[in-house]
Amino acid sequence: MQKIILTGDRPTGRLHIGHYVGSLRRRVELQNSGAFDRIFIMIADAQALTDNADNPEKVRQNIIEVALDYMSCGLDPEKSVLFIQSQVSELTELTFFYMNLVTVQRVQRNPTVKAEIQMRGFNDAEGADNKAGTPVGFFCYPISQAADITAFQATTVPVGEDQEPMIEQTREIVRKFNATYGPTLTEPEILLPDNAACLRLPGTDGKAKMSKSLGNCIYLSDSAETVAEKVRGMYTDPGHLQVNDPGKVEGNTVFTYLDAFCRDEHFTRYADCFHGRKVSFDFHNLDEMKAQYRAGGLGDVMCKNFLNAVLNETLEPIRTRRKELEQDIPYVYEVLRKGSEVARAAAAETLAAVKRSMKINYFEPGVLAELIREQSEKYRNS
Numbered sequence: 001m002q003k004i005i006l007t008g009d010r011p012t013g014r015l016h017i018g019h020y021v022g023s024l025r026r027r028v029e030l031q032n033s034g035a036f037d038r039i040f041i042m043i044a045d046a047q048a049l050t051d052n053a054d055n056p057e058k059v060r061q062n063i064i065e066v067a068l069d070y071m072s073c074g075l076d077p078e079k080s081v082l083f084i085q086s087q088v089s090e091l092t093e094l095t096f097f098y099m100n101l102v103t104v105q106r107v108q109r110n111p112t113v114k115a116e117i118q119m120r121g122f123n124d125a126e127g128a129d130n131k132a133g134t135p136v137g138f139f140c141y142p143i144s145q146a147a148d149i150t151a152f153q154a155t156t157v158p159v160g161e162d163q164e165p166m167i168e169q170t171r172e173i174v175r176k177f178n179a180t181y182g183p184t185l186t187e188p189e190i191l192l193p194d195n196a197a198c199l200r201l202p203g204t205d206g207k208a209k210m211s212k213s214l215g216n217c218i219y220l221s222d223s224a225e226t227v228a229e230k231v232r233g234m235y236t237d238p239g240h241l242q243v244n245d246p247g248k249v250e251g252n253t254v255f256t257y258l259d260a261f262c263r264d265e266h267f268t269r270y271a272d273c274f275h276g277r278k279v280s281f282d283f284h285n286l287d288e289m290k291a292q293y294r295a296g297g298l299g300d301v302m303c304k305n306f307l308n309a310v311l312n313e314t315l316e317p318i319r320t321r322r323k324e325l326e327q328d329i330p331y332v333y334e335v336l337r338k339g340s341e342v343a344r345a346a347a348a349e350t351l352a353a354v355k356r357s358m359k360i361n362y363f364e365p366g367v368l369a370e371l372i373r374e375q376s377e378k379y380r381n382s
Contacts, residue, residue, distance in 0.1 A: 006148060007159065009023075009043065011066045016218055017219075027158060028074040030158065040083065041081065041082050042085050043066050045086050046144070051120055051138050053135065064332060068221075072318045082336060090350070093351055095140070097354060101180070102143055107142060122138070146173045150185045157189070158192075164190060171187050182357050185354075206235035224316070227312055228308050234307075236254050243296075245296055247296065264284065274298075281302075289306075
């Protein structure tokens with residue numbers, strides 16, 4: 001059996017470093033590993049429209065932002081299929097068929113769905129306010145995601161931990177379909193980030209999640225100056241009032257980011273960050289830095305300066321590549337067009353298999369003749 005990856009993002013705007021450590025960096029590694037036969041990377045615009053139906057232009061504009069970030073990070077259209085969800089109509093058909101295999105109550109129990117509904121301010125009562133009530137399309141998000149995954153017979157889905165309930169629901173749908181109609185769909189495995197700090201990177205303000213509306217994101221396309229400004233204002237340990245005070249590493253956003261980005265060689269490369277007029281440190285790894293912060297004497301300014309150097313080393317090649325791609329937008333759209341054609345062809349094969357298993361492939365070559373023969377015989381003998 002082929003090893004196939006399906007993953008992607010909703011086009012809600014430029015991607016940030018939470019996306020990078022949570023999925024993008026791993027996607028590039030997997031793409032270049034040679035361990036997978038096919039890799040499909042989806043820009044989920046149809047899913048984005050489930051809570052942006054009144055603002056399609058926003059979704060339309062964000063597609064190019066996501067595509068630019070994808071390719072800037074190293075997703076290569078020669079190795080991965082980059083495509084737009086809405087351009088693969090087979091996904092909609094599969095979603096419709098899968099709806100019959102899932103109850104309303106089961107979707108309501110999905111913790112990711114509950115959290116997303118609460119985050120977006122939907123409520124149970126209908127009213128004049130366009131935020132009142134949950135759109136059916138949004139509520140059916142797990143079923144749509146199951147269609148996305150199974151359409152490409154994906155064996156592996158690299159996502160963050162917040163998506164585990166969604167993948168489990170996909171697995172349930174696959175098992176129900178195969179039990180009802182016969183072996184047809186592939187049950188996917190989830191692939192979580194191998195660095196615990198990357199499971200969910202907090203916002204710069206220490207909030208649990210980066211959010212454009214909260215203004216607590218560091219974007220992949222941010223300039224070096226902007227990154228430095230955001231790092232300077234980053235949440236640390238509120239009890240670390242004086243440099244000599246013992247500090248807490250746990251829950252300290254600066255150290256969470258260092259857990260996600262820092263490598264031992266950075267301490268040699270950016271040793272100057274720890275040299276001041278009154279004190280100097282010679283750290284060899286992050287554990288030594290954390291120990292000093294806990295003991296006291298290591299100020300937040302030094303920690304932030306070091307983090308800024310580490311982040312900008314990571315982001316500089318991404319920024320440079322993005323600027324190059326921004327000068328050739330026709331090429332980016334051509335990549336998405338070709339990728340969408342490839343994705344649609346792959347999804348069409350699965351849809352045909354699904355219809356065949358469900359016995360609704362009435363006009364498939366050979367099937368119609370058999371149906372006519374059976375029904376003609378039936379009525380001749382009645």
